């Protein structure tokens with residue numbers, strides 16, 4: 473076989489791409505595969521925090537996965553990722569309190585590695601793939617696919633493939649959209665999550681001692697998401713609109729127990745927005761909200777203390793230097809004190825604030841005046857393509873998987889999607 477010809481090319485070394493690669497090599501050890509990534513190391517959740525959830529439906533879009541299928545794939549995923557499931561305590565107490573308010577606390581199996589250990593895991597997995605015979609090309613960006621000629625153009629060369637699995641994650645949103653436009657694949661992009669990230673002292677959200685990443689589901693499609701604690705930091709991610717304008721979304725992660733504690737907790741409160749008639753692009757709506765926040769925040773995300781928010785006034789520098797009530801510093805420094813209520817659409821803010829009050833009733837403390845609310849946290853769901861089979865095939869021998877294509881919303885489901893696409897190829 474010529475050097476530039478592969479049985480399967482996998483674009484993206486996130487969990488979706490890795491899951492697919494391991495499964496292809498497991499079923500057919502002599503298969504010739506190439507993994508491509510435009511970065512030097514995978515950039516998604518494996519690299520950032522690496523919390524792994526092993527209970528359906530967390531991370532699994534329910535229109536593509538039923539419980540039975542997801543459970544089967546989660547079992548296979550576990551064999552690759554070998555998680556150390558964390559214990560939980562006092563769950564019944566929290567559940568009873570939540571139920572009284574019409575809130576659900578979902579009990580799930582979780583493992584947490586931490587950002588530092590996530591990096592080691594990725595390097596180990598990549599080495600294993602190379603030992604099994606896979607070619608891995610980092611810092612190489614996939615650009616275009618010619619479906620008829622079965623050619624993939626990258627920023628470095630032209631490659632031929634029998635099958636291609638495209639798993640570029642949420643960051644590859646625009647790349648995926650351009651591929652789907654070129655390949656004439658229909659897709660929908662009408663779902664987004666918009667919300668805030670809360671940061672507080674551990675003592676005001678002690679549930680994390682009992683349950684690392686508690687999943688509360690509130691009315692009005694609001695939920696807690698991605699809780700980090702003890703060595704936890706809020707971070708900002710930069711995005712660019714299609715017109716080249718920058719905007720930001722906050723996020724959070726934590727280091728492993730090998731690092732020093734900072735005594736903080738952060739988590740997102742997200743509201744899912746489902747755009748219907750007249751149908752608009754979720755991506756474009758999110759971009760407008762991101763730009764508005766960046767405008768009001770002077771080119772940065774906005775942060776506000778709960779104490780200021782409750783009094784209906786903006787936070788200013790004093791709100792972050794006062795060492796009486798407001799006595800912890802934000803872990804994200806590059807952020808502007810301001811008024812989140814000026815930037816968040818009213819319906820979204822009302823739903824989130826109501827949910828925060830419910831959460832404060834279940835676990836008293838979160839509404840302490842010092843708690844910080846960062847805005848915006850934006851999760852673009854995906855450009856969900858129209859699949860032509862159950863294994864995420866979008867065109868003959870072309871597969872799209874992972875968070876970018878909407879087959880997952882988390883590490884484990886992304887990995888499971890990879891296995892499912894690989895099985896689809898191997899069934900051929």
Ligand SMILES: Cc1cc2nc3c(=O)[nH]c(=O)nc-3n(C[C@H](O)[C@H](O)[C@H](O)COP(=O)(O)OP(=O)(O)OC[C@H]3O[C@@H](n4cnc5c(N)ncnc54)[C@H](O)[C@@H]3O)c2cc1C
Nearest residue numbers: 484486487488510515516517523614640641874875882883
């Ligand atoms: C800061 C942060 C923290 C997160 N924490 C968690 C967590 O703790 N737990 C959890 O379950 N989920 C977490 N997530 C979500 C998680 O990232 C995703 O669910 C998961 O990584 C999706 O996997 P994926 O393989 O689809 O995409 P990704 O993991 O995003 O991987 C896609 C890869 O494709 C590469 N790529 C993109 N375009 C191209 C191209 N054109 N050519 C070549 N390569 C390309 C990217 O560089 C990237 O490495 C987090 C996300 C972020 C951003």
